[in-house]
Amino acid sequence: MAREWREEYKGGIYHVIARGNNKEYIFKEGIDKGYFIKQLKEYNDTMGYRVYGYVLMDNHYHIIIQTFDKKLQEIMHQINNKYSKYFNGKYNRVGHVFQGRYKAILVQDERYMLKLLRYVHQNPVRAGLCRLVEEYKWSSDIYYRENIKGFINTLIIYNMLDKDTIGAIHKYKEFMAEPEEMNYSTLKAIGDEAYVVLCMSRKEEKQRRRLDELLFDTGISLIEYEQIKSGSRKRKLTEYKLRYAIAAKEEHYTLKEIGEHIGMTAISIKNMLDRYET
Template sequence: MGRKPRVEYAGALYHVIQRGNNREYIFDKDEDKTFLLKDIKDRKVGTGFKLYGYVIMDNHYHLVLQVEDEPLSKLMHLINSSYGRYYNREHNRTGHVYDGRYKVIPIQNERYLMAVLRYVHRNPVRAGICSQVNKYSWSSDEYYRNNRGNFIDIDLLLGMLSNDREKAIKQYISFMEQEDTIDYEQMDVIGDRSFMITINPPKKEPVKKSLDEILVDTGVCPADFTLIKNGSRKRNLVPYKVAYAEEAVKQKYTFKSIGENINVSATAISKLLNGVE
């Protein structure tokens, strides 16, 4: 049976893992890691995806990203094909560079996003390459610690920690020193299944219009708009007032605020909605 396609949508957040064929070292030289990073930077400029984190190990890499119009599958194909050609050329070899299709785990909330970033940045620590996250050169950790947002989109995650950037960075550093909470074994199982992502696009909260905008949307003319705002009780204005009040209630405004905006009481709004003049 063939692999099920991954369902993707614009704005989705993903944790991507790509390993070398047979887990062989395919990024064992600094030049190799530099090539991959440069290619990712170039793709980012060309396609506009957001990159929240990465780490490049000797035999695999991790990306934490958010796609826009360019599907993840196309983006990963471009990145992996480019590096595959480079690696085979530089090492005078042919054949597969990667161990099958990349693994991808959907990130469904902000709390998990922070945990994934820590998992990614602590990869070298878990592997015994270094004792601290900031001792490894080939990850996005330095961008967060040094408040550098030119390549890595640091604002979202640091903003989750604090609106004060200095405090946010301190909290980030403290968070990176804590042990991971992600179930790594389950993560590998999900990836090996070549699973189908079936997340629904996040629902956008409707924009709440101002009360004046709601009143204008009733179709009232400028002169009558002014009369209504001044509390006029002319009979011909009633349909506009009713339409205004009904829509304002739908948008969760209180009777008091609806009335104050047109210079009448909350009780008057209640009567208006109940057909009492």
């Protein structure tokens, strides 16, 4: 059976949902939720993604995340795997903590971010755990409500509401108090309907593979990947660069696109390929 098609690209914003295996709890105590948030913060520093919002329920979580150089599947594997080891160790259990693969819904249009954030923050209210959004401790609401400087990137939401921060906070509070009618967990993509239709029509088409995928397919380690991405000229990396360039050329990327992705000029890529062909 073919793997479900998923739109993914550098700078992509996703609504990520992960649920407990067999609907079991993935967070049994507040300290569990605190540990998960700690990992979300720490991996944010090392993997370079942005988090715009989250809520941790007892048997599932929602995160609004933007990826850059790291693939979403790599980020989520690190976060979920680390937490699973913690959870199984703490509760002396074995087996899967999460139910299969996480669900990732592409946010195509940033204008929908505000309503999506409201949907995420209102999860505990809909579940009957509290009456108001601000009463629930385990969400990113407080970062917006109190303008807390931390790992939650609040600027994009504030700018949608008001150019003035104080005005944006006031409008945020009013917006969160209004009910969100859309269920953002059931969509294939969030944004323009035409784009969603386009995505569905492309399921059966062969997609050009992303440059990062081609780079990882050369067999490099994460350390070597970071070295290449930072423009390192270490001799041991040349073979990986060549494999990457050959594969990218076969995928019909331009020499400029191939080079910019690993800190090289188009001329340097051409010279490297020319030496290989001779």
